[in-house]
Amino acid sequence: MTRTSHLTSDWAACCWIPQFALRSELARRPELASLPVALLAPDTASTPRVWQVAPLARRAGVKPGMTVSQAIGLCPALKLCEPDPVHYDEQFSQLVTALVTVSPVVEPVELGRVYVGTDGLEGLYGAPEEIVEEIQMRSAECGMRNFSEGSFASPNSHLHSALRIPHSAFRVGWGKGKFVSWVAATRARPGSAVIVRSGEERKFLASQRLAVLPLDPDTHRRLLQLGVKTLGALVALPEEAVVSQFGRAGRRLWRLAAGLVSEPVVGRSVPEPIVAALTFFTPVGERDLLAHALDKLVDRALADPRRSGWRVQVVRAHAELEHGASWLAAATLKDPSAMRERIAAPLKTQLERSPPVGAVERLVIEFTAFVPGTAELQLFARDAGAAARAGRRRALQNAAREIALRIRRPMLYHVIEVQPWSRLPERRYALIDFEP
Amino acid sequence: MRNGPDRLRALNTQKRVEVELDEHGVPVVVTRETGTEKRIESVGETWRIDDEWWRMPIVRRYVEVILEGGGRLVLFEDLMTGEWFAQMPT
Numbered sequence: 408m409t410r411t412s413h414l415t416s417d418w419a420a421c422c423w424i425p426q427f428a429l430r431s432e433l434a435r436r437p438e439l440a441s442l443p444v445a446l447l448a449p450d451t452a453s454t455p456r457v458w459q460v461a462p463l464a465r466r467a468g469v470k471p472g473m474t475v476s477q478a479i480g481l482c483p484a485l486k487l488c489e490p491d492p493v494h495y496d497e498q499f500s501q502l503v504t505a506l507v508t509v510s511p512v513v514e515p516v517e518l519g520r521v522y523v524g525t526d527g528l529e530g531l532y533g534a535p536e537e538i539v540e541e542i543q544m545r546s547a548e549c550g551m552r553n554f555s556e557g558s559f560a561s562p563n564s565h566l567h568s569a570l571r572i573p574h575s576a577f578r579v580g581w582g583k584g585k586f587v588s589w590v591a592a593t594r595a596r597p598g599s600a601v602i603v604r605s606g607e608e609r610k611f612l613a614s615q616r617l618a619v620l621p622l623d624p625d626t627h628r629r630l631l632q633l634g635v636k637t638l639g640a641l642v643a644l645p646e647e648a649v650v651s652q653f654g655r656a657g658r659r660l661w662r663l664a665a666g667l668v669s670e671p672v673v674g675r676s677v678p679e680p681i682v683a684a685l686t687f688f689t690p691v692g693e694r695d696l697l698a699h700a701l702d703k704l705v706d707r708a709l710a711d712p713r714r715s716g717w718r719v720q721v722v723r724a725h726a727e728l729e730h731g732a733s734w735l736a737a738a739t740l741k742d743p744s745a746m747r748e749r750i751a752a753p754l755k756t757q758l759e760r761s762p763p764v765g766a767v768e769r770l771v772i773e774f775t776a777f778v779p780g781t782a783e784l785q786l787f788a789r790d791a792g793a794a795a796r797a798g799r800r801r802a803l804q805n806a807a808r809e810i811a812l813r814i815r816r817p818m819l820y821h822v823i824e825v826q827p828w829s830r831l832p833e834r835r836y837a838l839i840d841f842e843p
Numbered sequence: 844m845r846n847g848p849d850r851l852r853a854l855n856t857q858k859r860v861e862v863e864l865d866e867h868g869v870p871v872v873v874t875r876e877t878g879t880e881k882r883i884e885s886v887g888e889t890w891r892i893d894d895e896w897w898r899m900p901i902v903r904r905y906v907e908v909i910l911e912g913g914g915r916l917v918l919f920e921d922l923m924t925g926e927w928f929a930q931m932p933t
Contacts, residue, residue, distance in 0.1 A: 479851060487851070822854065830892050831901065832917075832930050837851040 414674030416512040416524020420542055421580040421588035422502070423595075427519025428495045429459035430576055432488055442486045445469055445478060447823075449490040455823050458490065475837075476825045487839055489821060497742065500718065504743075504778045505549035509541050512674035514585075520592075522585055524672035535581050539600040546577050583608060584669030590619045608666030613639030620660050626653060638664035681714055681774045683707040690729050690766030697726075697767060698755050704772035705751045714774065718743035721776035724754045727769040734763035743778040807841070857928035862918060870906055870918055873929065881910040907932060 424430060429446050433439055443464035445457045457473045467482035478485055499518050506513050512524025525538050532538045575598035580591025582603035590612065591601040603611045615638045617630055629652075635641050641649065641664045649657040662668045683704045691697060701724060708714070720743040726734040738753035754772075807819050820838035827835050863872035874880045887907040894901045902922040909915055917930045 475851075820852070823851075825851065825853075830894060832933050833853050833856045835933070836854040838854060839851055 414512045414524070414676060415671040416510070416526040416674070417669060417671050418525045418583055419581070419585050419588040419672045420523040420525050420539060421585065421592040422506065422521050422523060422542060422546065423578045423580070423589075423592040424502075424519040424576050425578075426459045427499060428490060428492075429461060430519075431495045431498045432491070433461070434498075435494070439486060439488070443467060443469070443482050443484055444486045444488060446488050446490050447475075449492045454827070457487075475823055479825070489839070489841060500743065500778055501549045502546060505545040506542065507778075509538075509545050510674075512672050514672045514674060520589075522588065522672040524674060525581070535602050535604070536600075539579050539581055539602065542579060543575075543577065543598075543600070547575065582611075583666075585672060586663050586668060586670065587612065587666065590615055593619060609642070612664060612666050613637065613642065617641065620663060622660070626656070626660075629653075675716070678713040678717060678777060681708045681711045682771060683711075684769060684771040686769045687767060690768050692763075692766040694758060694762055697758060697763075697770065698751075700770050701751050701754050701758070701772065702747060704770060705747045705754075708772050708774055709745060709747060709750075714745070714777075717777035718745045719750050719774045719776075720778050721774070722750050722754065723773045723775060724757075725771050725773075726763050726767040727771075728763050728765040728767055730765060732763075732765055734767070736761075739776075855931050855933070857919070857930050860918065860927050860929045862920070862927040870908060870927075873908070873910070873916070873918060873927075875929070881912075881914070884909045884911050884913075 428449075429444070432446060433444070439461075441463075442461075443466075444461040445464050446459045447455045448458035455475055457469060457471055457475070457478050460469050460471055464478075464482050464485055467485070469478045469482050469485060473481075475487065478487070495518055499515070499521075503513060503515050503521055506521060506523050510523045510525060510528055512526070514522040514524070516522065523542060525535070528538050532541050577598060578592050578595040579600035580588045580593070580595055580603070581600060582588040582591050583605060587603050587608050591603050594615075595601040617627060617636060617638065620638070620641075622630070630641065635644070641661060644661075646658065646661045646665075649661045651657075653660065659668065685700055685704055687700075691700070704724075705722075709719075719740065721737070721739050723735065723737040725736075728734060736754050736757035738750075738757070740749065740753070742749070744750055810818055819841040821841040822836055823839055825834060825837045829835050859876055861874040862870045863874075865871050869886055870883050872880060872882055885908070887909065889904065889906045892901065892903045892905065900923065903919040904922055905917060905919045907915070907917050915932045917932050918927060919930065920927050
C-alpha cells in the first residue's frame with residue numbers, strides 16, 4: 408500500500424497561536440497567569456534553557472535561550488515550569504483535527520502554526536471572511552478559546568482585521584500561498600484575521616519588516632547595513648543585484664518579498680488501515696497469552712512507517728477461533744494516541760469481559776482511523792525511543808499524582824544546573840518542583 | 844537562593860557547625876546543630892576562596908575531612924565572620 412499525498416491548495420489560511428506551549432500550560436494552570444512564568448526548553452541538554460517567556464517575565468528582561476541562572480538573576484520571582492511536550496502535542500492535535508473538518512488540506516508546520524488550504528471552500532462557506540469565520544469557530548469549539556490572550560495582550564495592535572473573537576490568542580492570515588498567509592497571520596490582532604485579496608499581495612508585503620522573511624542572521628544584518636528595512640525596499644532593488652550579493656537564496660528572498668512565490672499548502676492523506684496479524688502454532692485459549700499477543704501486535708502496527716505522524720483513533724482486534732467461530736473487539740479512543748498501553752487497554756478490557764468462546768488460531772489488530780500529530784514534536788511518532796520517553800513521562804505523571812494524593816505536597820524535584828562553574832558549591836545546582 | 848515553595852531550592856547549602864581546632868588551627872572535632880559530635884580522623888585537602896569582592900566579599904577557608912567512622916565532609920570557615928559551616932563533598 409502506498410501513501411499518496413497530492414492534496415494541495417494555492418490559497419491558504421495560516422492559523423497561528425504564538426507561544427503555543429506556554430499558552431497550553433497557562434490554560435491548564437490558570438493560577439500561573441498572574442505570575443512571571445517561563446517554560447524550560449523540552450530538549451535533554453544538560454544545561455536547561457528558557458524556551459518561552461510570559462510577558463511579566465519578559466518585562467523583567469528574561470528572554471528565550473537564557474540559562475536558568477541568567478533568568479533568575481534578572482527576575483528573582485520567576486516561576487519556571489517543566490515543559491510537557493506530550494500535552495502540548497495533544498492540544499495541537501485537537502486544533503489540527505478540528506481544522507480537518509473545515510478543509511481536507513491541512514498542513515501542520517510547528518506547534519501553534521498550521522496552514523489550511525482553502526481552494527474550493529467558497530462553494531461551502533462563501534467569501535474568505537466566511538471561511539475564516541468557520542475556521543475560528545471550529546478552533547474555538549475544540550478548546551482554543553481557552554488559549555486566552557490575557558496578559559499577553561498588546562495595547563498597540565493594528566491593521567485591517569476582518570473578524571474578532573474577544574480574548575482569544577488565535578490569529579488567522581488568509582492569502583495566496585503559505586508565505587503571504589503567514590505574514591498576514593503575524594499582522595493579525597489576537598482573535599482576529601487579516602485577509603490579503605488576490606492582486607494585493609505586493610502592496611501588502613511592501614510595508615512589512617524584513618524579519619518576516621526566512622533570513623539567516625548574517626543576511627539580515629547585511630541587508631540592514633544596506634539600509635533595507637522593509638520588503639518594499641528589498642523589491643526596489645534590482646533582482647539581479649540582490650542575486651549577485653546573496654546568491655540563490657537572494658533570488659528566493661527577492662521573489663518572496665515581491666509576492667512572486669506562492670507555495671501551496673500540501674495536505675497529507677490519511678493512511679489506509681494498518682493491519683498486523685499473528686497465527687498461532689497451536690490454538691491459544693489463555694487470556695494472559697492473548698493479552699500479551701495484543702500488546703505485541705499493537706507494537707508492530709505502531710511501528711509501521713505509514714503510521715508516522717498520525718495517532719490512532721479507532722482500533723479493532725479480531726480473532727479466528729477453532730471450528731470457524733470468531734471474536735471481535737473494537738474501541739474508539741477518546742484521546743487518540745500512539746502509545747501501546749492506551750491503545751491496547753480497551754481491547755484487553757473487552758478480552759476480560761467477553762473473551763473468545765474458543766481457542767484462538769489467528770489474531771489480527773487493525774488501526775482504522777487516525778488523527779494527525781504535529782510536525783514539530785511528534786513525540787510518539789518519531790521513533791521507538793521517543794515513544795518510550797513519552798511512556799515514561801506518563802508513568803511518572805501517574806506516580807507524581809499518587810504521591811501528591813498521599814502526602815499532599817509535591818515531593819518530586821528536578822535537579823538543574825544553575826551556576827555549575829561557581830566556586831561556591833551551593834550555587835551550582837538547585838531543585839525545581841517537578842510537575843510532569 | 845530562595846527556599847519557598849514553587850521556587851528554586853539550592854542544593855548543598857551550608858549547615859552551621861561548631862568546630863574545635865587544635866593548636867595549629869586544624870579541625871579536630873565537629874559538632875552539628877543537632878548536637879551530634881564527631882571526631883575528625885584525618886584532614887585532606889585545604890583551599891581558600893576569595894569571591895565577590897565587588898559586592899559582599901566571600902572569603903572562605905575550606906578543609907576536607909574524614910570523620911571517625913569513615914564519612915567525608917567539607918568544612919569551611921567564613922573568614923569574614925569566623926563561623927564554621929559544613930557541606931557535602933562534590
